[in-house]
Amino acid sequence: MAKLTFQTDLCKGCGLCVNACPKGCLTIAADTINKKGYSPAVMAQPDKCIGCAFCATMCPDCIITVEK
Amino acid sequence: MAVVFEKPKSLANVPLHYCPGCPHGIIHRLVAEALDELGIEGKAIGVAPVGCAVMAYDYFNCDMIEAAHGRAPAVATGIKRCRPENIVFTYQGDGDLASIGMAETVHSAARNENITVIFVNNAIYGMTGGQMAPTSLPGQVTQTSPYGRDVNHCGWPIKVCEMLATLEGPEYITRVAVNNVKNVNKAKKAIKKAFQNQMDGKGFSLVEVVSACPTNWGMTPQQALEWVESDMLPYYPIGVYKDRSAAKEEG
Numbered sequence: 001m002a003k004l005t006f007q008t009d010l011c012k013g014c015g016l017c018v019n020a021c022p023k024g025c026l027t028i029a030a031d032t033i034n035k036k037g038y039s040p041a042v043m044a045q046p047d048k049c050i051g052c053a054f055c056a057t058m059c060p061d062c063i064i065t066v067e068k
Numbered sequence: 069m070a071v072v073f074e075k076p077k078s079l080a081n082v083p084l085h086y087c088p089g090c091p092h093g094i095i096h097r098l099v100a101e102a103l104d105e106l107g108i109e110g111k112a113i114g115v116a117p118v119g120c121a122v123m124a125y126d127y128f129n130c131d132m133i134e135a136a137h138g139r140a141p142a143v144a145t146g147i148k149r150c151r152p153e154n155i156v157f158t159y160q161g162d163g164d165l166a167s168i169g170m171a172e173t174v175h176s177a178a179r180n181e182n183i184t185v186i187f188v189n190n191a192i193y194g195m196t197g198g199q200m201a202p203t204s205l206p207g208q209v210t211q212t213s214p215y216g217r218d219v220n221h222c223g224w225p226i227k228v229c230e231m232l233a234t235l236e237g238p239e240y241i242t243r244v245a246v247n248n249v250k251n252v253n254k255a256k257k258a259i260k261k262a263f264q265n266q267m268d269g270k271g272f273s274l275v276e277v278v279s280a281c282p283t284n285w286g287m288t289p290q291q292a293l294e295w296v297e298s299d300m301l302p303y304y305p306i307g308v309y310k311d312r313s314a315a316k317e318e319g
Contacts, residue, residue, distance in 0.1 A: 003069060007081075014089030014282075014289040020249060038088065053073040054249045060093030061084055066073035 002051025004043050007063040011040035017055035017064065023048040026055055076100040078109045078129050085123055089289020091246045091279040092120060095188055096127055098252070099159065102260040103130060106267065112155045113147055115140040117169075119161035120194040138169025141176035144183040155266055157184040162203040163193045166226050170202075173228070173274075180237040180271040184262045187228060190279040191300060198284030202226045205303055210284070225303065229276050233309035239271035241310040245278040247296040251306070270313055278304050 011034055018026045018041060027044040034040045043049065051068035075081060078100035086092045103109045112130040116122060118137035125132035135143040140158035148156045165173050165187050176183065192210055193199040200210040200217055203225050207216040217225075229243045240262060244255035255277055262273035278300050280292035287295060308314075 002072075010083050012088035016089055016289050016293070019290050036083070051072060056073040057249050057252050058094065060086065060088075060090055062075045062079060062093060062097045064073065065071060065075070067069040068072045 001047070002049045003067040004046075004049060004055070005065040005067070006041065006043075008040045008042075009035040010061050010063045011038060012036065012061060013038035013040055014060060015041070016058045016060065017041050020054040020058040022052065022054060023050060025049045076104045078103040078112075080127050080129055082126065084127060086120065087283040089280075089282045089292065090120070090194075091190075091277075091293075092188065094246045094252060095159075095186065095255075095277050095279065096124065098246075098256045098259050099157070099186060100128060101256060102263050103128075105260060106263055108155045108263065108267070111153065112157065113151070115144045115147070115156070115158040117158065117160040117164040118195075119164045121159055121161060121188065122195065124159050138164050138167070139172055140164065140169065141172040141181070141183065141185060144185075145176055145179075145181045148181060148183050152182070155184070155263060157186060157263070157266075159186045160188065161194065162187070162189045162191065162201050163196075166202045166228050170226075174232070174235075177232045177241075177272050177274065178235050178237040180239065182266055182269060182271050183273075184266050185272070185274040186259065186262075187274055187276045188279045189228070189276055189304065190281040191225075192281050192284050194281045194284055198281070203228075203304075205299060227304065229274070229304075229309040232274060237272060238274065238310055239312050240265050240273040240308075241276075242274075242308045243276040243278065243304060243306050245296060245301060245306055247278070247280070247293040247301075254306075265313075276304075278306070 056064035
């Protein structure tokens with residue numbers, strides 16, 4: 001199983017990672033805000049993650065680290 | 069567990085000032101990854117433009133210089149001629165490279181200066197609030213073309229790659245995009261090759277990256293990437309426009 005680590009405080013909630021994920025694992029946490037005032041992207045279904053790093057490839061702020 | 073993806077070491081771990089969903093961040097990462105993989109971070113010198121990427125000097129861990137608007141290729145020429153052992157690259161937007169800096173771009177290409185140019189084309193002036201750029205598409209609505217770009221009045225958008233490819237000088241001219249994972253990976257290869265060309269002393273390499281500007285296009289980040297695919301790429305097709313070494317090898 002793959003493990004994703006988000007630097008949540010740098011996230012701007014643009015959602016490009018959510019759209020890039022082929023398994024639909026990620027979501028925008030609409031009920032929380034980070035230091036910058038955005039709702040950050042979070043892992044919603046870690047079991048489905050295959051560690052393809054598509055999310056990290058599309059992340060404009062380079063906040064995702066992928067381990068597999 | 070092994071790390072399969074992390075922030076490249078050449079990219080500083082600081083918040084980027086770009087708008088949410090701005091592909092500048094992706095392109096910064098691709099440049100930083102190329103610097104890391106080629107092991108040239110210590111001897112690379114970047115030239116930041118005027119435009120949205122004006123603060124790129126805070127984001128790369130290599131040495132950086134800020135050039136006057138459009139003059140990045142001229143500044144890079146000076147650095148490279150004084151310090152040929154360093155790897156010199158410019159990072160410019162379309163307002164910087166294709167408008168005020170067109171002369172510097174064309175002449176550094178014609179002289180085949182041994183520098184690498186990263187040209188980010190998002191068809192609009194981003195930093196100043198979304199005015200029409202030389203690369204804005206026909207009919208595109210911007211702050212200064214509220215009824216759409218009228219080509220009879222404003223002229224046609226400039227295709228920089230096609231234009232520079234007609235010159236004898238440049239070594240490598242290519243256009244890539246960052247609108248999906250596949251294209252991002254292709255863009256990474258092109259950027260790495262552009263740096264490798266400089267290390268091999270081959271000459272002027274320009275990578276045009278078709279990018280997006282969700283804020284000034286008035287779209288969500290995802291819609292903007294879809295607009296790149298549906299509207300920009302038909303006008304600015306992806307491809308290698310000039311690769312002198314490859315052409316020579318083919319005979």
